[in-house]
Amino acid sequence: MAKKYYQPEIETMPVEQLKALQSERLVKQVKHVWDNVPYYRAKMEEKGVTPDDIKGIEDLHKLPFVTKDDLREAYPYGLLAAPLKDCVRIHSTSGTTGKRVVAFYTQNDIDLWDDCCARALTAVGADEEDVVHVSYGYGLFTGGLGLHGGAHKAGCMTIPASSGNTDRQIQFMTDLGSTILCCTPSYAAYLAESIEERGVKDEIKLKAGIFGAEAWTEEMRRDIENKLGIKAYDIYGLTELSGPGVSFECEEQTGMHINEDHFIAEIINPETGEVLPEGEKGELVFTSITKEAFPLLRYRTKDLCILSRKPCSCGRTHIKMRKPMGRSDDMLIIRGVNVFPSQIETVLLNEGMTPNYQIIVDRKNNTDTFDINVEMSQEMFSDNLAEVTAKEKQLVASLKAMLGIQAKVHLVAPKSITRSEGKAVRVIDKRKLYD
Amino acid sequence: MAVKQISVFVENKSGGLADITKALSDANVNIRALSLSEATDFGVLRLIVDDVFAAGNALKESGHIYNITDVLAVAGEDKPGSITKIFTVLAEAGMSLEYAYAFFAKSQEKAIMIIKVADRLAAKKVLKEAGIPLVKEEEIAKL
Numbered sequence: 001m002a003k004k005y006y007q008p009e010i011e012t013m014p015v016e017q018l019k020a021l022q023s024e025r026l027v028k029q030v031k032h033v034w035d036n037v038p039y040y041r042a043k044m045e046e047k048g049v050t051p052d053d054i055k056g057i058e059d060l061h062k063l064p065f066v067t068k069d070d071l072r073e074a075y076p077y078g079l080l081a082a083p084l085k086d087c088v089r090i091h092s093t094s095g096t097t098g099k100r101v102v103a104f105y106t107q108n109d110i111d112l113w114d115d116c117c118a119r120a121l122t123a124v125g126a127d128e129e130d131v132v133h134v135s136y137g138y139g140l141f142t143g144g145l146g147l148h149g150g151a152h153k154a155g156c157m158t159i160p161a162s163s164g165n166t167d168r169q170i171q172f173m174t175d176l177g178s179t180i181l182c183c184t185p186s187y188a189a190y191l192a193e194s195i196e197e198r199g200v201k202d203e204i205k206l207k208a209g210i211f212g213a214e215a216w217t218e219e220m221r222r223d224i225e226n227k228l229g230i231k232a233y234d235i236y237g238l239t240e241l242s243g244p245g246v247s248f249e250c251e252e253q254t255g256m257h258i259n260e261d262h263f264i265a266e267i268i269n270p271e272t273g274e275v276l277p278e279g280e281k282g283e284l285v286f287t288s289i290t291k292e293a294f295p296l297l298r299y300r301t302k303d304l305c306i307l308s309r310k311p312c313s314c315g316r317t318h319i320k321m322r323k324p325m326g327r328s329d330d331m332l333i334i335r336g337v338n339v340f341p342s343q344i345e346t347v348l349l350n351e352g353m354t355p356n357y358q359i360i361v362d363r364k365n366n367t368d369t370f371d372i373n374v375e376m377s378q379e380m381f382s383d384n385l386a387e388v389t390a391k392e393k394q395l396v397a398s399l400k401a402m403l404g405i406q407a408k409v410h411l412v413a414p415k416s417i418t419r420s421e422g423k424a425v426r427v428i429d430k431r432k433l434y435d
Numbered sequence: 436m437a438v439k440q441i442s443v444f445v446e447n448k449s450g451g452l453a454d455i456t457k458a459l460s461d462a463n464v465n466i467r468a469l470s471l472s473e474a475t476d477f478g479v480l481r482l483i484v485d486d487v488f489a490a491g492n493a494l495k496e497s498g499h500i501y502n503i504t505d506v507l508a509v510a511g512e513d514k515p516g517s518i519t520k521i522f523t524v525l526a527e528a529g530m531s532l533e534y535a536y537a538f539f540a541k542s543q544e545k546a547i548m549i550i551k552v553a554d555r556l557a558a559k560k561v562l563k564e565a566g567i568p569l570v571k572e573e574e575i576a577k578l
């Protein structure tokens with residue numbers, strides 16, 4: 001029998017005890033940043049708060065927020081809280097605009113992060129018998145090394161496949177009997193298609209997958225599960241906080257348990273900054289209470305989310321977050337209408353199309369143009385052009401119904417949409433060039 | 436006897452067609468006939484080839500989306516009116532064409548018309564009764 005929990009004493013800790021642990025760690029963390037990070041001290045002083053005001057988690061709301069802008073402004077060393085000689089690694093976000101964000105790790109930070117990923121892997125049934133196939137990109141991106149470290153801790157045989165080279169990925173999967181796949185959901189969907197195409201599904205031994213670093217829908221989950229014959233689990237994380245494993249799904253697949261011994265989660269009203277009660281939708285804010293090198297207090301993720309502490313059938317007591325419902329970052333405003341890329345994905349899957357798309361927004365004659373490239377699929381193709389254009393029209397109509405705005409759809413060649421580090425480039429917003 | 440036609444999705448960008456024909460020529464597939472229908476930004480390329488199996492594999496390997504459809508190949512003599520006769524016979528039987536295209540088979544001194552109708556078997560019967568010869572798959576391969 002596989003282990004149910006990686007760290008049972010922590011993962012099933014009674015809530016009151018967990019909160020006491022958080023309070024103790026928060027007080028210590030606030031003192032740590034006050035003493036070591038002038039940037040934080042200035043921010044706290046500006047708000048009239050000192051470490052003496054923070055006696056436990058009930059005082060968390062007194063602290064100032066930190067945003068991505070702070071991280072960019074403090075780049076590269078401004079938020080570093082440990083001596084550089086104690087740091088052993090950095091990771092960085094694949095910033096498309098502005099400066100990159102660089103996060104630092106001590107060896108202890110790496111150990112705790114690996115524990116978080118090991119919890120996620122154990123939750124999906126991984127143990128010493130398993131072969132964990134990591135197809136996240138290895139490098140500055142946290143996906144590869146994060147799950148890699150977790151797989152080691154969980155005692156699994158680890159295949160550091162990294163992203164790309166689909167033929168080799170599939171060959172290793174069949175030859176080495178990979179049982180757990182870790183990658184982005186878009187790459188999982190792509191691998192599933194490729195496995196289907198090569199007709200080698202019967203030679204694949206996968207039983208579960210952990211797919212994160214991208215927004216994905218329930219429809220996409222079902223699609224991947226059916227095509228690969230596995231259970232597909234979500235994982236959440238941000239490079240700023242450590243990487244994947246800030247929260248992870250258990251067998252219930254109804255939300256992700258936040259590793260509360262390391263991260264305190266809050267939901268705030270994104271307009272006013274006011275803390276909202278459990279169960280209400282708002283912006284997710286995290287405080288990392290064990291990080292040594294790069295601690296963040298009240299970091300605004302821009303992810304819109306709901307938290308729930310309803311008891312979970314898996315026995316874990318840590319609070320659950322729902323799959324983020326769009327990022328304020330990802331949200332596009334096109335001709336005054338809010339558009340979330342995940343809505344487009346839902347429509348494509350409902351129409352029996354591949355969820356491989358790219359949104360291109362531009363501005364011509366003071367009007368936003370809205371184009372969606374969609375990869376052609378076997379299901380949509382016909383020798384009869386009229387049938388294909390009819391399906392295209394149907395797709396345009398469904399998109400209009402979902403989004404409330406007309407998009408121009410272009411059918412493009414399969415696998416022609418750019419993927420970087422296995423992560424599909426979903427949005428190209430050319431309007432930014434003029435701002 | 437039906438003839439197999441391969442239809443391929445073509446993205447409307449430069450090199451889209453060449454990608455397909457190169458994949459086929461690399462696999463030693465000869466194209467007997469070809470027709471392209473285009474919408475605004477994509478098209479459907481329909482092909483009659485000498486080796487459907489090899490063509491399908493070559494297209495799959497090069498990552499193209501395609502399908503294989505049964506169509507009718509009708510031989511008309513290389514003289515005025517022969518094509519009109521084919522259309523007239525089908526029209527009189529109340530059958531409309533989804534699409535059609537023709538090519539000239541030099542070895543047989545004949546124009547061969549590829550036609551797609553909703554009811555292939557019924558069309559075959561009507562054409563046979565009118566004395567219009569159908570071309571078999573094996574003959575296409577040998578052209």
Ligand SMILES: [Zn+2]
Pocket residue numbers: 250251252257312313314315316
């Ligand atoms: Zn659970």
